[in-house]
Amino acid sequence: MANQTRETVDPIVARLRSMAQAAPELRTAARVYETVLPLLRDVKYAVPPLGISKDEARAKLQAGQPLLSDAALPIDDGPPRRLIIELAEQLENLAPKRGLWSRGEPEDQPAVTRAVAARQIRVELESNKLNVGQLLAMATGGDRSSIRAAAEERQLNADLLWTLLQFAMRPFFHAWREQLTPLLGDLEWNQARCYVCGGDAIIGELRGNEQAAHVRCVLCGADWSVLRLRCVHCGNEDHNTLSYLYPEGRREKWRVQVCDRCKGYLRIQASFEPTRPEFLLVEDLAMLHLDAIAQAQGYTRTTA
Numbered sequence: 292m293a294n295q296t297r298e299t300v301d302p303i304v305a306r307l308r309s310m311a312q313a314a315p316e317l318r319t320a321a322r323v324y325e326t327v328l329p330l331l332r333d334v335k336y337a338v339p340p341l342g343i344s345k346d347e348a349r350a351k352l353q354a355g356q357p358l359l360s361d362a363a364l365p366i367d368d369g370p371p372r373r374l375i376i377e378l379a380e381q382l383e384n385l386a387p388k389r390g391l392w393s394r395g396e397p398e399d400q401p402a403v404t405r406a407v408a409a410r411q412i413r414v415e416l417e418s419n420k421l422n423v424g425q426l427l428a429m430a431t432g433g434d435r436s437s438i439r440a441a442a443e444e445r446q447l448n449a450d451l452l453w454t455l456l457q458f459a460m461r462p463f464f465h466a467w468r469e470q471l472t473p474l475l476g477d478l479e480w481n482q483a484r485c486y487v488c489g490g491d492a493i494i495g496e497l498r499g500n501e502q503a504a505h506v507r508c509v510l511c512g513a514d515w516s517v518l519r520l521r522c523v524h525c526g527n528e529d530h531n532t533l534s535y536l537y538p539e540g541r542r543e544k545w546r547v548q549v550c551d552r553c554k555g556y557l558r559i560q561a562s563f564e565p566t567r568p569e570f571l572l573v574e575d576l577a578m579l580h581l582d583a584i585a586q587a588q589g590y591t592r593t594t595a
């Protein structure tokens with residue numbers, strides 16, 4: 292056997308490649324994540340402490356409010372601006388060169404369109420025509436329509452701008468989650484939104500031999516335990532109206548908990564360890580087929 296060069300493949304890239312091999316329909320998205328996610332994992336912003344006291348945190352959580360709600364969030368727009376420029380460059384590089392300025396293969400078209408849109412956003416940022424601080428404040432507040440308006444005013448691709456801003460916010464959210472996690476203490480949080488950032492609960496984990504149920508926030512990476520036989524959306528514990536849907540052939544790995552009282556669902560994966568925060572977007576993508584299974588039967592991700 293010939294000597295093989297042992298290249299170290301980034302673990303995120305390795306996971307994405309094996310996922311795309313098993314599910315070719317995810318190949319395009321996996322390719323984008325291959326360039327974006329290692330960058331997001333490695334970037335570190337200097338994030339000042341939020342200064343939420345233990346008592347304030349307790350009061351908020353007991354009132355059912357996520358810790359970041361109504362908190363003053365100090366956002367330095369320099370590092371995220373540089374990150375968006377870098378991400379845009381990566382997306383530009385993903386387009387096949389022959390397709391960028393001439394007519395490429397039809398399957399190259401989405402990558403070419405995305406590259407052109409990314410370049411327009413990068414150029415606007417580099418010439419300081421976009422107010423990144425303002426856009427980031429909109430992104431943190433989930434104000435997608437204002438971001439759309441800002442994009443349209445400058446004739447930019449609004450969906451791509453939103454996506455890039457979401458990526459650029461992640462290092463802040465991950466730092467805040469690291470700061471605030473100890474404040475949950477022994478308090479219970481049985482909601483379908485994240486106790487740190489208020490993001491929707493869209494991934495459940497059944498962990499270890501005890502099948503302990505946890506919910507994960509894909510935005511900030513938070514992790515909280517919930518009751519296994521209880522709907523996270525409406526609190527229903529009636530086994531007559533709570534059930535599971537399973538994907539064909541992968542029952543041991545995945546399932547969807549569905550509730551006939553509120554029509555909500557939660558995608559659940561079995562895992563021995565908690566998914567590391569930097570892998571949550573990958574697992575979110577890997578579970579896309581579970582959305583199709585649940586939605587085909589009339590269930591929805593969020594019921595609020």
Ligand SMILES: [Zn+2]
Nearest residue numbers: 485488508511
């Ligand atoms: Zn969160």
Ligand SMILES: [Zn+2]
Nearest residue numbers: 522525550553
């Ligand atoms: Zn329910």
